[in-house]
Amino acid sequence: MKTKSANQTNNKVDLGSAPIGKLLLKLAIPCITAQIINVLYNIVDRMYIGHIPHIGSDALTGVGVTMPLITAIAAFASLICMGSAPRSSIFLGQNNKNVAERIMNQSFVLLIIVAIVLTAGVLIFGPNLLSAFGASEATLPYAWSYIQIYALGTIFVQIALGMNAFINSQGYSQWGMLTVCIGAILNIILDPIFIFTLNMGVRGAALATIISQGVSAAFVFWFLCSKHSYLHINPKFFKISWHIVAPCLALGLSPFIMQITESVLTISFNSSLLRYGGDLAVGSMTILSSVMQFALLPLTGLTQGAQPILSYNFGAGNKERIIQTFKLLLVCCLVYSISLCAFCEIAPRSVAMIFSSDAQLLDYTEWSLRIYIAGVAIFGMQIACQQTFVALGNAKTSLFLAIFRKIILLIPLIYILPMFVENKVFGVFLAEPISDIVAATTTAIVFVKYAKNKLPKLLAENLKKSQAQKQAAQA
Template sequence: MQRKESAELGQKPISKLLIGQAVPASIGILVMSLNILIDTIFVGNWIGPIAIAAINVVLPVSFFIAALGMAIGIGGSSIISRALGANDKLKALKTFGNQITLTLILTIGMVVPGLIFMDSIIPTFGGKGDIFDPAKIYYTVVLYGVPFLALCMMGNTVIRAEGKPRFAMIAMIIPSVGNLILDYILINQLNWGMAGAAWATTASYLCCFAYILWFFLSGKSELRISRTHFRLDVPILKEIGSLGAVTLARQAVVSIVYLLMNNILFKLGGETSITVYAIIARMLMFALFPVLGVTQGFLPIAGFNYGAEKYQRVRKSINLAILYSCTLGLAIFAGIMFFAEDIVRIFTQNETIIAETPSAMRWVFAATPIVALQLIGAAYFQAIGKAIPAFLLTLSRQGFIFIPLVLILPKFYGETGVWVSFPLADLFSTIITAYFLNREIVRTLK
């Protein structure tokens, strides 16, 4: 029998459900984003601007490996939400067991060669010149903790799929708070430099893993798996893979974007331009937290009700998610436009970086009020298990549109061409997503 938390996804008013799911998700993302943001501020002020660039070089590598866990988590959680909605508890249990096994196999398989070939990987992602040595120190330590981060990302999505957003929020808060405390101790007090930043990050992953393990072993979860559920099941693996490929492809594209941006900007402006991008990238992670929270909150609601064939509730969840997220996007846009220079001064006192970053940041955030529609639209197809449209729409923004733009426009407009590529990609991908989402709603949600 379903527990109250998951069953309520098909019963409570959509507005209350969306707020109830989105607020804890937003808080969790906020704290996690603040962790990344403050971590960057600490590193920039206690170690130096080059350290910010070094971390920016390492992030796409470590996050791509960790994103294997997120991909498996989101792909499997879509199955779990729909299985709980259809009252198919056995499929939900098998899916969760397979998620754990698959995450361990893939992440460990990626970390080992990642450590062996680090001297080649780091320069490829922009770790050149003065950036290489601090990037190598950070990279080596952080990669040891990446499998635990992957398990945390996977487990967090499953917790949310069960309809327990508060526990998912706490799982995101623990490593963030832990990392900031350890940053202060290891960098500021013990003067460990880049090694201190790296060990603080890795230890925070372990804290998060310990909490998620406790959640599933203590009886808080309704998914009580046994040994048999860990055995890989081919049909379930295919379904996880097809849906998870959307998230993995998105993160792969993000890593490619980092690679291209770091190399293009290094040629145009050296270490300074990479630092400018690093600051803007942190703001993208931080400022969009409420929009991403609505997107995360929307997923289990849409998936559960679609599985239960309550299509009017699905339709209402789409409309409200777009309304809430676009309103929040407009507020974020206004904040960036008015306070860009003040934001940059928090990260560094380097006058060159302060002079260059605000204009670039305003360009990057120019289409924020409408990009929420693109995120919700792509998430909807993933929630209902339609992997191909979810895959294509997810890749449309940064893959199919942004990458060609950022390869072409800088040849004519220099660094300005790099920054203008962001809002153009957001605009075109939003138009495409709106068309396909509307067509799907008219065809299936009657």
Template sequence: MKFQTLNAEQNYKRMTEQPVRSLILQLATPTIISMLITSFYSMTDTIFVSRLGTESSAAVGIVYSIMSIIQSIGITFGQGSANTVSRLLGAKQRTEADQVFSTAFFTSMSMALLFTLAGLAGTTSLVRFLGATPTIETEAVSYASVILVGAPWMAVCYTMNNNLRSEGKAHLGMLGMSSGAILNVILDPIFIFVLGMGIKGAALATVLSQGFSFFILFSHFVKRRSNLHLSLRHVRLKWWIYRDIFTVGAPSLFRTLLHTVSAICLNVFSAPFGDEAIAAMSITTRVMQFLNSALIGFGQGLQPVAGFSWGAKRYDRLIEAYTFCVRTGVLAFTFIGVVCFAGAHYIMLLFLSDPTVIAIGTVAIRYQCILMPLSSFNTLSGMVFQSTGHGSSSSVLALARQGFFFVPVISLLPGLVGLAGVQLAQPIADVLTFVLSLAYILPFLKKLRSLTSVG
């Protein structure tokens, strides 16, 4: 597959002059595909492992928190460096962009390796902390011990993918991430059923598939398909680089870590209602993650446009890009929410035939589908703050959904209304986050309009 390669100057012209709507759709389409296929990693494991029984399905839900931590490492350095890189490229500071990316790449890999060593030293204690019950602990340890080995290249895949997107070459990231996901779909049934490896086979398939993605993504930089130059010589352990990475990457770190915290809370507060509740809420999380991955992919089409526009002081393009994405996202996810609400029962049947699990999951999916339009507004608002370097605003919004609101709600509500409290916690958090997002985004848009009129 061949794609047109633009040099740095041609890419700058495209990012600052091509009509906003067509540019966003051009950038977002491969990213949406990449995100959907990538999220199939966890979906595929859940679907195939669920055939082994309710306990196996619940075990995958427990280890999902470990995978979230691995992703948080790669996404923090990926998003932090990518949005910084897009602004540097917009300002034509290309040497600095290479330094930021190379530093992020090697730091991401090193941090993931440290997590691997720490996790393997106490895997049993780790899965217990994440909410594993005695009946699912053994399978959770089997799954986690393999996943932890692949953490270094799994994390750095997200770092490379985000930086390819930052320079407007999302199609290269799509090629790498989707190739690994497709391989995972092929390997899962072979390892789990044909070779009889069970849940450990699912983990091995995921790790090998992510390794395949790593080599494809890495080749884009080695073969100079990217305008960014990856090299140890470009690594700079300088304050300004890490400051910019963490200022912009902090929202991604908080968001992903809080997903982990919320997943732990979900497991812990579902446990009193049985392994069936853990399995049902785990499946619900995978389904909503799959649907939201399309929204995140669409938002990632917005981010390089927003970053370039902010760096080039084209505030009119930034306003147009944001309003177009919000309108499109809200309309699309209203439609998706209606379809999934109607088909929630059949979605659950894709995973398990256990009637208790299906009943619990159907209700949970329907509650979350009702609020999908608001969730799209929340996500896109946080992403535009992140891509323009407003790390504090983006961090607050990231903390709100899974931290400020979700954790207290799920901690209190099940004790008041039982299982319904577990099912309602996320929708309630989404409503509260919507109110907070409005309070942040309206003044920001007003500021952009004033800057546009001055310019």
């Protein structure tokens, strides 16, 4: 009796032969929607918090200071699953369901372990960390009130974010979108009730968030145990094997570093801005990071939609489909990043008003956003190339590129540039566009060399493996 292949069961999505344009559209739109809705957990919190009477500006700045910890929590989910999910797709492309399922289950166990450790760490060291991240005497109480409750929901965040990657990697992008929508919509409903009606303030925002993440996590778990999924959570695969998880963690280092360095960046930005511009500059940075986080989500969604196509066909050794997918991904990313940059340069105040009605904070944010966003025009090239490295299982190169932009370029520039300009705050913000431009150019050069020299050999090897697995299955 014949069984359906992974390619045939992926929500009726044929990763190996369906037209690339329609396939990318079908997978990317739910991923983009999910990304946008997912970030609403934090963005909506800030929108409501920034408009709390009398304390809105200080409360918004305080919650902004918690972002390094929140980003770090999400980064560990990426470490485990953003490398595991592409590898799972590659093995599905090689018709090896057993290994793909082992990868998913062992990742699930690792997420739970990491969640326990992170929760304990935040609850023990939270106040000291927040002070180091740029919280002042005026903003620390709001920051601690928020993160104290948020930390209790860490396990929900890990499962909801981490395991959802396996739903998308199988081609079930619409289910992945639904997973995020359920929690985000609930969060939007609960936020005003807890913050204003029950008068819980920032604590209410945090409580609404973790309840919503808990519902999302429950839905993810249900789906991966149900008949709707090709890969299933199964306790018999829970025992962790180093030879299974090590390559996944190596590949996950790139997205992990991309996210964890966001925490380091936020600390660097906040500490420098607090020194040169005070709480007003830090509050402006909270808005800038929120705008950047939200505005770049379509790029993340596009790369997530392309990932199953790239990974599956890389595992199958299909060169032409990889080339077609990457070209389309690159064009889409560049068109979006150029349009985004143009809009923010033309109407920065309109964007800032989403987060605050404080005239002084809006004035500060209006000019700083124009500087901060200036390099985003070519950022589409950066993310398209870098995430394709991840999808193709190239851990070393993706790791280098992640380190290069933020650790080698951006963080040092945050401290160096203010030494050479009269307006110190201007120098801090200028570090972002300079790093974006240099990193995107470098990434493009590295990718072209890789595509010409190494990729053809790897595809030939994978084609042989795929054919051998297929013949073994038929026998």
